[in-house]
Amino acid sequence: MTPAPYRIFITGSTSFLGRSLVRALIDSYPLRLLIHKTPPPSFFSHENFQIVSGDLTTLTEEMLRNISTVVHGAAITHGSQEAYRRVNVDGTAHLLSLSRRAGVRRFIYISSRAVGQACGAYGDSKARAEELVAQSGIPFVIARSAEVYDDAFSSPEGIGKLARFIKHSPVVPFPSHPRALLAPIHINDVIEALARILSLSSMPSTIYTLAGPETLTMRDVIERIRAHFRLRRLLIPLPIKMFFMIPPEQRARLICEKNVLSENAITDLMITPRLFLI
Numbered sequence: 001m002t003p004a005p006y007r008i009f010i011t012g013s014t015s016f017l018g019r020s021l022v023r024a025l026i027d028s029y030p031l032r033l034l035i036h037k038t039p040p041p042s043f044f045s046h047e048n049f050q051i052v053s054g055d056l057t058t059l060t061e062e063m064l065r066n067i068s069t070v071v072h073g074a075a076i077t078h079g080s081q082e083a084y085r086r087v088n089v090d091g092t093a094h095l096l097s098l099s100r101r102a103g104v105r106r107f108i109y110i111s112s113r114a115v116g117q118a119c120g121a122y123g124d125s126k127a128r129a130e131e132l133v134a135q136s137g138i139p140f141v142i143a144r145s146a147e148v149y150d151d152a153f154s155s156p157e158g159i160g161k162l163a164r165f166i167k168h169s170p171v172v173p174f175p176s177h178p179r180a181l182l183a184p185i186h187i188n189d190v191i192e193a194l195a196r197i198l199s200l201s202s203m204p205s206t207i208y209t210l211a212g213p214e215t216l217t218m219r220d221v222i223e224r225i226r227a228h229f230r231l232r233r234l235l236i237p238l239p240i241k242m243f244f245m246i247p248p249e250q251r252a253r254l255i256c257e258k259n260v261l262s263e264n265a266i267t268d269l270m271i272t273p274r275l276f277l278i
Contacts, residue, residue, distance in 0.1 A: 056091030
């Protein structure tokens with residue numbers, strides 16, 4: 001029997017979000033995964049996907065043969081301005097160019113709520129990548145995600161990193177800036193939204209903001225994590241400029257204005273994101 005063609009191409013498949021997306025899709029869709037690092041052993045235990053080795057700069061048109069949908073989640077989240085440009089912008093441009101030539105019919109871009117120049121070099125790179133996606137001529141969906149967490153707080157950054165710090169430090173300093181606001185969203189809610197997007201192949205090009213239903217201050221988030229683990233911690237609010245270990249670019253990302261959970265995500269994707277640790 002001739003194997004079914006691989007219809008969905010996923011970049012960033014070994015990331016915190018990518019691994020969960022692959023697990024959610026693997027029984028329903030033939031997948032082709034772009035992997036530039038050694039994947040976990042569990043990735044080799046299923047017959048419904050194919051691995052191609054490389055990164056966004058080494059992609060070839062052949063890797064996209066027989067692909068109808070690209071889910072582009074690969075990105076650098078911490079790095080230099082040049083790294084953001086090379087991977088997040090130029091890498092996306094290269095993937096889009098190959099996708100057009102290969103006849104890809106749909107492009108799903110996993111972006112961020114921290115998008116735009118006000119959100120630093122990272123946010124600027126995501127905005128520029130979004131523009132490339134929108135101007136590509138390929139029907140698209142842009143999913144701007146807020147801070148993603150899971151029950152085990154296993155994310156290597158963001159909420160996961162914050163939770164591990166709170167668990168191990170009796171004193172928790174935090175930026176008291178009024179715009180240091182978060183909208184944590186559980187990973188299962190994000191995966192549900194992405195799976196729904198993939199199931200609605202005829203939907204028009206659009207942008208969704210995937211976020212939790214609340215906008216929380218840093219103190220709110222820390223208090224809920226502390227209460228979740230039943231810990232007593234001394235919380236110390238400090239001006240954001242006193243966090244010398246945080247590069248200015250990342251400070252800008254934290255305090256820039258961000259969109260809340262979009263109404264179309266609720267109506268089109270039929271998701272009801274859960275409250276953070278309540």
